[in-house]
Amino acid sequence: MKILALFFLLPGLAVASGVDSLQDFLRHSQSLKAQFTQTVQDHNGKQVQNASGVMQFSRPGKFRWVYEKPYAQLIVGDGVKVWMYDADLNQVTVKKLDKALGSTPAALLAGDNEIERNFDLVDGGRGDGLEWVEASPKTQDGSFEKIRLAFRDGALAVMELRDHFGQTTTIRFTQLELNPRLAAKLFTFAPPAGADIVGD
Numbered sequence: 001m002k003i004l005a006l007f008f009l010l011p012g013l014a015v016a017s018g019v020d021s022l023q024d025f026l027r028h029s030q031s032l033k034a035q036f037t038q039t040v041q042d043h044n045g046k047q048v049q050n051a052s053g054v055m056q057f058s059r060p061g062k063f064r065w066v067y068e069k070p071y072a073q074l075i076v077g078d079g080v081k082v083w084m085y086d087a088d089l090n091q092v093t094v095k096k097l098d099k100a101l102g103s104t105p106a107a108l109l110a111g112d113n114e115i116e117r118n119f120d121l122v123d124g125g126r127g128d129g130l131e132w133v134e135a136s137p138k139t140q141d142g143s144f145e146k147i148r149l150a151f152r153d154g155a156l157a158v159m160e161l162r163d164h165f166g167q168t169t170t171i172r173f174t175q176l177e178l179n180p181r182l183a184a185k186l187f188t189f190a191p192p193a194g195a196d197i198v199g200d
Helices: 018-028 097-101 105-110
Strands: 031-041 047-058 062-069 073-078 081-086 091-096 119-127 130-137 144-152 155-163 168-178 196-199
Touching (some): 018 130, 091 097
Antiparallel strands (some): 031 168, 081 091, 155 168
16 A cells, blocks of 8 residues: 555544543544545655545544545445555455554544553643643554644644654644534445455
8 A cells, every 4th residue: 555544533622631632532522524634754754655635434433534645545444344445556455343453543543432451541741732642552463653642722633653663654634523424325335346355
């Protein structure tokens, strides 16, 4: 996949700490829609990817990430499986939802609210009008060694993910809509005719 596949985020109420903000978001957010921009920097700080698109999700376990630039890519979670479609390659990668989520951003934000079961959470401090929380996976079988989330005025603004190769992915969110009504068909996927299907 050309673009690092990441999963979803949500807005809520301004509270005293980053940990409280995250927990409030998970309690009060059943669905979300937002625009996003995503950049990836290598271990030397050089930007190696730049992408943008639209994200939507309906908890638990249903989500849709549409990468519009620079490449068309679609990621859909239907509540049972996660489908990742690369239009240029006409290739579909599919995984069972529980395997795809694990200790990942998806589990952190769209799981069953038992965050501390999979992550150690600590407040990450404040700066530039942002309130941060850091989440470290309790197991090492996930893709990321640390995840940081920033809130501004009670809304999720930024997500940073550091992987085991020293790369940092930064996702910035705009035009967030909290608890919109989303059509069920957004969270279904049928592989296109002739697509190469890899995975479960």
